Every structure is written in structure tokens, then in C-alpha cells.
Amino acid sequence: MSGDDGRFVGRREVLAALGAAALAPTADEVLGLSGASAPSPEHAPMTTGEADATLRVRTYPRLASAADRWSGWSLATLAAHGAVGDALDAVATYAQSERDGLSAVDWKLEAGAGVSLPPGLDAPTLIERFAETVRERDPDAEHACHLLLWSEPLNFRIGYGYTRSDVAAAAEGAYTIANVGATERWDGRAVTKNMAIHETLHAFLTGEDAEAVIGHSCEHNLGAVRHVGDGIAEVTPMATAYAGRSTPMDETTWSGRGCRDPDAFYRHDGVDGVDEWRHTTELSEGTLDAAARYVEHQLTGD
Secondary structure, three states, X not given: OEOOOOOEEOHHHHHHHHOHHHHHHHHHHHXXXXXXXXXXXXXXXXXXXXXXXXXXXEEEEEOOEOOEOOOOOOHHHHHHHHHHHHHHHHHHHHHHHHOOOOOOEEXXXXXXXXXXXXXXXXXXXXXXXXXXHHHHHOOOOOOEEEEEEEOOOOOOOOOOEEEOOOHHHOOOEEEEEEEHHHHHHHXXXXXXXXXXXXXXXXXXXXXXXXXXXXXXXXXHHHOEEEXXXXXXXXXXXXXXXXXXXXXXXXXXXOOOOOOOOHHHOOEEOOOOXXXXXEEOOOOOHHHHHHHHHHHHHHHOOO
């Protein structure tokens, strides 16, 4: 969210702007903060020195009221924003620990003012209009992944989300959409969080990274589907909307329309006998490995 001076702000400031007193009962759940000693989620460096690479993401909700540029920030969009921060932290920590070419990796997550665009657009058109808005608002914006937290539950041309390219593919970065309104309407908060992570991580992955880890170029297959109890399967973010059968009312109410191959997933324990699907924001080892490769190969020197 932009401050009065036009800057972007972090999750704590977003919460304060919305009214901490009103949201206090659910603040810890929404923002993933454990107390006053928690690090600022706006910029959580992994090291006190200069980073080899930084994962940068800016989030923008759909504007709910033209009279208030802060409108659009709700419990759902804040939860999605916070989940993305947790995922960035996990990738940065893993990359710094596991990649020999990286000694220090940072991440930066910022919240922007709401975006007003017409309803009913298809995904490629919406993402281009979103990109135009970001360019007009901040022509000198730093290289980042720009995530639109859209809200249009009945627009099946957008579905649950869409990502145009990875962040290194263009000088201005990447543009991606998570349709929070749809996931909240049809599946609930756990899927909302996972799809926000899912679409963001598409911007920090390529088919080559997936191929190196799982022998298959489909990025969705980097996810994991684990049986965690009798008839219960747990799904990680990159597998969300792709873990079950490609039919409605299975793992998610509406299935993803992109690539999938259950036999090529980093881990997939199968769908037979599953009658309950759970979603975890924890990233699979395969996702972490592929994203860390991307950070090392594409973001160093950024």
C-alpha cells in the first residue's frame, strides 16, 4: 500500500491503516506474526551484509471503493499477502543454505494501493491492463513480481489465477494474478493462501528448473500430495488445483487448466480413497530446490 509520500509499505502498516483494533482478534492468524519481537515483514533480510540475490514481490488488491485507495485490503487479501511472505522467506532460507553459489539471499514484500479495472476481462487482458496501471503509477519501479489480488468469483476466464512470465524474462519483472474472490467463494482461506503462493512462485520458476529437479518441465509437478491420514491428502502450493482429478468438486471446486502429470509430481501418493483434501502453505522440497536454482541462476547481480 502506498503511503502519503507514494512509497510502498509492509504488512504491519497495512494492518494499522485498516484499523488494528478492529482486526486485532485475527491479526496473528492473518499476518503470521507471533508478537512484537517478530521481524518486519516488509523487508526481512537473511543477513546483515549485502545479498547475492533478493526476491522482490509487490501485492495490489482490487480496489473496492474509488474514494479510498486503501480499500480492497481485507482479511482475505491480507492473508494472501502474508502467505506470500512466508513462502519467500522459505525460498530465501533454502537457497542460502543449499546453493553453493549463494551466501546471502534476501526477500522483500511490499503492499500497494488498490487497482481499479473493469470486470469480465479474460486473464491475458486483465494482466496487461494491470501491467499498464503499474507502469503508469511507478515508471521507475524496481524489478519485481507484481501480484494482483483480484476479486471476481464468477469470472471463469480468469479462474483461480494466471501468470504471464517469470520475473527475469522482462526488464520490468513479472505480472501475475491470484483471484482471491474466487478461491474464497468456492474453496476457502487455505486455498486462497496456496494459490497466492502458487501464482507468485510461477514468477520464480522456469521449466528448466523443474526439469532439473523432477525430470519434467511442468512447474505444477514440483508440488507434493501426501496422504496424512485415513482418506486424507495434504496438498502443497504448487500442486494446489492440480492434485486431484481434472474434474469439478475434487481437490478444489474448480480444477486448474494448466499442465499436470500425477506420475511426474515431486511426490504424489495418489487419489484413490481420498475423501478429504487439506492444503498446507509449506513448500515441497522439490519446489524449494527448483526455486533456489532459479534464484542462483537468474537473480544474482539483480
